[in-house]
Amino acid sequence: MTDWISTPIDARVLRGALDLERTEHGVLPHRLPAWVREQYLTDHLAMVEAQPSGVRLAFRTDATAVELDALRTKNAYHGVPPLPDGVYDLLVDGRLTGQASVSGGNVRTVDMATQSTVTTPGPAGTVRFTDLPTGVKDIEIWLPHAETTELIALRTNAPVDAAPGIGRRVWLHHGSSISHGSNATSPTSIWPAVASALGGVELVNLGFGGNALLDPFTARTMRDTPADLISLKVGINLVNADLMRLRAFTPAVHGFLDTIREGHPDTPLLVVSPIFCPIHEDTPGPCAPDFSGSTLRFRALGDPADRASGRLTLTVIRDELARVTEQRAADDPNLHYLDGRELYGEPEFERMPLPDALHPDTAAHRHIGERFAELVFGNGGAFAAKEA
Incomplete structure (x- = not known):
């Protein structure tokens, strides 16, 4: 049985988001700050800015297994075949090493003609990456770019440190x-x-x-x-x-x-x-x-x-x-x-x-x-x- 270590999901391990909203489930990354969200009037902008394009978890660890609990909200469109599940990309030392999707979640059905939406709730799921290389490494988990993602829990089988900035622009x-x-x-x-x-x-x-x-x-x-x-x-x-x-x-x-x-x-x-x-x-x-x-x-x-x-x-x-x-x-x-x-x-x-x-x-x-x-x-x- 794996001895899991939980790490809080906050700005220390999350990159690419400009605001983190605490929800009843966990943390919802936003790409526009809270004051902006009080100014726009469209549901469509509210939807897309909360889809975490470019947002990723980044940390340094010698863990060989990682779990992430998340609640997704996936879009569906009237008259369009079902969209594929969003993908989580795992990078180890900058190289794509694994991909996975989360099950369950909410479904937001959009009428593209009127932009009206209906959301059907669903349960959270878990993304797992196992058999990672041994030794200390930098890990990034890029979140699905077109699914709203509430992050609930991050678990690893070894302690986690914030990934160094390494002076990148x-x-x-x-x-x-x-x-x-x-x-x-x-x-x-x-x-x-x-x-x-x-x-x-x-x-x-x-x-x-x-x-x-x-x-x-x-x-x-x-x-x-x-x-x-x-x-x-x-x-x-x-x-x-x-x-x-x-x-x-x-x-x-x-x-x-x-x-x-x-x-x-x-x-x-x-x-x-x-x-x-x-x-x-x-x-x-x-x-x-x-x-x-x-x-x-x-x-x-x-x-x-x-x-x-x-x-x-x-x-x-x-x-x-x-x-x-x-x-x-x-x-x-x-x-x-x-x-x-x-x-x-x-x-x-x-x-x-x-x-x-x-x-x-x-x-x-x-x-x-x-x-x-x-x-x-x-x-x-x-x-x-x-x-x-």
């Missing part, structure tokens, strides 16, 4: 569902996780599905969050939500950047425009789910002729982001721009098409992460490490 990133990890199969296969591993940095991922909307509270959160590197990937949600026109978009971008600069005046700051997405390259939103085929796909409902009146497309947004960043960079040498098609463009779409016409699959996530690491963390990139 902190990369704070904000983006849409693509940055959140939509369609990737596990939490370390989402493109920001791939890029952070290759870049040797600590990731704080503020990728929120459907909610990269230049919200002022997100800008203030980024302003107040310690970071050595900051990136903002914006555009696709503004188009597919049909949220604003060009007249509002330009000052909103300036305001977002101004707010970040209040807290990070000299931090390398990278603005990334959208990746290639044919349905919205020259067609405005809104975007709607299409259930006419055997699998879920998305389609644009706007009229390309409306670009003349200021409606946004990806082409319009790329042009304006390039112009705004070039203008500001004259007085801000640490501000940089990257065209998202450098990460995933027409050639990539031909080889790795977007399965639902909107989100990349796991292979494309890896490609985007590798390209980001090459272009941004590599020699001459905006986040290239400076020699001491």
Whole structure:
């Protein structure tokens, strides 16, 4: 029988979360602070910010067995086949060593047409990793990026110490569902996780599905969050939500950047425009789910002729982001721009098409992460490490 040692789940062993909420079950990691959660009005943002994309347990131990009790809330969608279970990725000394899922949990059923939800409760479950290598090692357990996860208990068969920071730079990133990890199969296969591993940095991922909307509270959160590197990937949600026109978009971008600069005046700051997405390259939103085929796909409902009146497309947004960043960079040498098609463009779409016409699959996530690491963390990139 294993002699288990319980370790409190708190900020000492949890990375990538900006707030921990105590619930009746345990600890719920949030990626937006409590004051922000009092300001937004949508259930959808409440759902996605509580999905722990990029959040992981990190500790040093010589344990050979680890157990984690958790209560998941898994999404289901009317008219869509059941989603696969969320995956917990186990990394030992930085290498993917195991994967598992938790059973039971709550099911949140979403009507994509109305965004109404109904939640059916279920029991907590346990994730187990056994037969780990002997000796002292650094362990990370990355939580499922698309399942709300209440952490109840962490047990090991040897004592746990907080993993050392080892002086790695902190990369704070904000983006849409693509940055959140939509369609990737596990939490370390989402493109920001791939890029952070290759870049040797600590990731704080503020990728929120459907909610990269230049919200002022997100800008203030980024302003107040310690970071050595900051990136903002914006555009696709503004188009597919049909949220604003060009007249509002330009000052909103300036305001977002101004707010970040209040807290990070000299931090390398990278603005990334959208990746290639044919349905919205020259067609405005809104975007709607299409259930006419055997699998879920998305389609644009706007009229390309409306670009003349200021409606946004990806082409319009790329042009304006390039112009705004070039203008500001004259007085801000640490501000940089990257065209998202450098990460995933027409050639990539031909080889790795977007399965639902909107989100990349796991292979494309890896490609985007590798390209980001090459272009941004590599020699001459905006986040290239400076020699001491």
